[in-house]
Amino acid sequence: MHGNEETRLRVTLLGALQVCRGDAVVAVPGARLRGLVARLALAGGRPVEPGVLVDALWPQRLPADPVNALQSLVSRLRRLLGAAGTVTRSEGGGYRLGVTEDDVDALRFERLAAYGRDRLRAGDPRTAAGLLGEAVALYGEPSVIAAVAPAVATRLVRAAVEAGTELAEAELELGRPDDAATRLAALLAEHPADERVAALLMDALAAQGRQADALDLYERVRETLAERLGADPGAALRERHLRLLRSPAPEARREVPASNLPAALTSFVGRDDDLARVGTLLARGRLVTVVGPGGAGKTRLAVEAGRRHRHEYRDGTWLVDLAAVTEPAKAGAAMLDAIGLRGAALFEASGRMRAEGS
DSSP states (O other), X not given: OOSOTTTOEEEEXXXXXXXXXXXXXXXXXXXXXXXXXXXXXXXXXXXXXXXXHHHHHOSSOOOSSHHHHHHHHHHHHHHHHOSTTSEEEOTTSOEEESOOGGGBHHHHHHHHHHHHHHHHHTTOHHHHHHHHHHHHHHOOOOHHHHHHOHHHHHHHHHHHHHHHHHHHHHHHHTTOHHHHHHHHHHHHHHOTTOHHHHHHHHHHXXXXXXXXXXXXXXXXXXXXXXXXXXXXXXXXXXXXXXXXXXXXXXOOOOOOOOBOOOOOSSOOOSOHHHHHHHHHHHHHOSOOOOOOSTTSOHHHHHHHHHHHTGGGOTTXXXXXXXXXXXXXXXXXXXXXXXXXXXXXXXHHHHHHHHHHHO
């Protein structure tokens, strides 16, 4: 809950610094005073120790009396912002700015990006696209932050790349390859050695029917990795390359096929190599068998692989649970049931037709 909207303080840190009290913009003069606002705002209303503030505001050379210099700067900020309680001193001695995380764009950006990522991993690309799109729209260069918290600025830059990449992934799952390709091409121009961006751009180009462009992209990225890092493409890129080489001529673009794959209730991390291996095997043949002891995560791996490759199968990607099937003759009916064709009824009708024709 926020107090009076007319006195609510909001701080923009992404792009040009802006401080607003209600609807009024408050001009903040001087680089050091702007730095104090930025460092306090990054805490989202939590207290910041004086030593942390001194190090952020005077990184090269400390003033003769750092404590007094900081107190003087804080007094100036209090007078500038006006309302009582805007900048307060905590019991532990730290300084606190009267904002919440909702009032600081950089903190909102990180939270939206994290929520969007969670929804994408849970198999909900539509909600993910909305959250990630809002995060991407908020982002601007964190130059103000870099001056007082360089590690935070570096983290935000990387988070922006990841948010844009994950938004493109959601767009691909929603059958919007044009949007995804445009977004990914811009990201790859800024980060030409980012293999995840390149791999998704190959997917987007293939979904547009531009298989040759996707293969050309692979070669460009391979050369970039060799020149800049002395490395070869990773498993995910190699798997996509092999799949494109083995795929038939591209068909007209289509929407993402239907599927009954369950939504993931938790994130799926740490098995990228397994997923890449499954992808490679799928490119070589239609049947891939995942084996392992009970509880090893075979079903989860298979479902995640199906989710990631669903756009490659025009008739859909379907999970058929045969655990309850005890008679081999009923397996076919179970498979038809899974895709909504009422398999048992079809098989019975087929049997009657054969009997009547004999």
